[in-house]
Amino acid sequence: MKEIELSYCNLVFKESYAILVMKVDSAITMETSKEITDHLEAYYKGKKFVFITHRKYPHDIDLNVYNGRILKNMIGFAIVSENPEEIKRAMQEQPLWNEAFTFFKELDEAEDWALSFFD
Numbered sequence: 805m806k807e808i809e810l811s812y813c814n815l816v817f818k819e820s821y822a823i824l825v826m827k828v829d830s831a832i833t834m835e836t837s838k839e840i841t842d843h844l845e846a847y848y849k850g851k852k853f854v855f856i857t858h859r860k861y862p863h864d865i866d867l868n869v870y871n872g873r874i875l876k877n878m879i880g881f882a883i884v885s886e887n888p889e890e891i892k893r894a895m896q897e898q899p900l901w902n903e904a905f906t907f908f909k910e911l912d913e914a915e916d917w918a919l920s921f922f923d
Contacts, residue, residue: 805817805818805819806847808843810836810839811827811830812826812827812830812831812836813825813826813827813830813836813840814827815840815843817843817844817847817848820852820853820854820918820919820921820922821853821854821855821856821915821918821919822844822847822848822853822854822855822856823856823857823858823911823915824840824855824856824857824858825857825858825860826857826859826860826861826863827861827863828861828863829861829863830861830863831863831864831865831866832863832864832865832866832869833866833869834866834868834869837866837869841874841875844875844878845875848875848877850877851877852877852878852879852921852922853877853878853879854878854879854880854881854882854904854917854918854921855878855880855881855882856881856882856883856884856911856914856915856918857881857882857883857884858884858885858911858914859883859884859885859887859890860885862887862889865893865897867896867897867900870897870900870901871900878903879903879904879921880903880904880905880906880917880918880921881901881903881904881905881906882905882906882907882908882914882917882918883897883906883907883908884907884908884909884910884911884913884914885907885909886909890907891907894907904921
């Protein structure tokens with residue numbers, strides 16, 4: 805396991821999945837998305853993984869990031885939040901993602917889902 809703290813987020817890398825937690829008043833932009841993707845690419849080096857975004861704090865997302873560089877080895881995407889507004893936003897994001905995509909209220913449920921890809 806490895807953890808990286810950036811000015812706008814924390815990234816936790818586990819064997820088969822990564823967890824992103826954005827910080828308060830931060831945003832996913834094309835620039836921050838590229839930096840996150842670079843870290844994912846460097847850590848997983850072509851190995852399949854699932855990406856979990858644990859949305860503890862409200863933050864903006866430029867939906868154009870889904871048109872950017874998507875790693876072919878990222879086989880699933882989960883959003884975790886108890887905020888009903890995040891469920892609405894996830895419904896906008898889901899059609900932009902071609903692989904497995906789901907929403908959870910609890911992080912442990914998302915982690916179990918991620919691990920199910922590798923059983």
